[in-house]
Amino acid sequence: MDLSDPNPEVWDYLKGFVIRYDKSIFSTEDFARGDISLDSKIIHPAIDPLTVKNKDIGDSTIDKYLKKYDLKTDKPIITQISRFDKWKDPEGVVDVFDKVKEEVDSRLVLLGAPAIDDPEGPKIHKRLMEKVKGRDDVIIINKESDILVNVLQRVSSVVLQKSLREGFGLTVTEALWKGAPVVASDVGGIPLQIVNEETGFLVDPNDHKQVAEKIIRILEDPELGAKLGGSAYNQVKEHFLIIHQLLGWIKVLKEVLS
Ligand code: UDP
Numbered sequence: 017m018d019l020s021d022p023n024p025e026v027w028d029y030l031k032g033f034v035i036r037y038d039k040s041i042f043s044t045e046d047f048a049r050g051d052i053s054l055d056s057k058i059i060h061p062a063i064d065p066l067t068v069k070n071k072d073i074g075d076s077t078i079d080k081y082l083k084k085y086d087l088k089t090d091k092p093i094i095t096q097i098s099r100f101d102k103w104k105d106p107e108g109v110v111d112v113f114d115k116v117k118e119e120v121d122s123r124l125v126l127l128g129a130p131a132i133d134d135p136e137g138p139k140i141h142k143r144l145m146e147k148v149k150g151r152d153d154v155i156i157i158n159k160e161s162d163i164l165v166n167v168l169q170r171v172s173s174v175v176l177q178k179s180l181r182e183g184f185g186l187t188v189t190e191a192l193w194k195g196a197p198v199v200a201s202d203v204g205g206i207p208l209q210i211v212n213e214e215t216g217f218l219v220d221p222n223d224h225k226q227v228a229e230k231i232i233r234i235l236e237d238p239e240l241g242a243k244l245g246g247s248a249y250n251q252v253k254e255h256f257l258i259i260h261q262l263l264g265w266i267k268v269l270k271e272v273l274s
Pocket of ligand 1: 069097098099127128129130159160161162165183184185186187188190
């Protein structure tokens, strides 16, 4: 939870429960709130590299799922994988894509699994479908499929995460792990994961021109994309695999128990 600027009423209510605990765990420094006397620890979210979503997959598996979802690779693919949520700004993603298309012919894929705890999702999905009605260059898939997440993060020329707000942004971690060139917002936990210009591009999500320019740079220079993606993998390996998260929890438990 981001407690840097909480709704005062909600926080007053929750605080009564929170202070009963021995420690609080936050996913990033920025979210830790100063006004609780509890000892706070930072444990970053992490990915499991052995799951269907993240494991290595061969070309035949990739081809199988590209066919199954009728996804063509004759043009570069730009993908955003996110719940259909206002903070993930899917409509803004389409606007950025329109700017990209003025320079480079490409396709946009938006994959979003329906989230049962997100009542606004169906409304946002419907609005998005209306926005792109009749277009065949924007593909919207409203389905939960770990293997499709894996496939898309591997075949995309650019993985975009144009969140207006973000907790940590595990979709970014997952894409970096696969060596995908990532363009993502400089918000929430995303800047912890990307060294700008070295392991991806950090952008202002409200500056559509800037976001489009970074995507175009990668599309026009595949070597740059490969370089960014290659360095990104190491960053995840060193900091954001489940083993690091596990060690963080063991440390916390040891402290509490002693
Ligand atoms: N996810 C998924 N299918 C989708 C969209 C998202 O499996 O169609 C997964 C994604 O791979 C990631 C998680 O949901 O593991 C989203 O985490 P993130 O931190 O990026 O965003 P959140 O939804 O928690 O705000």
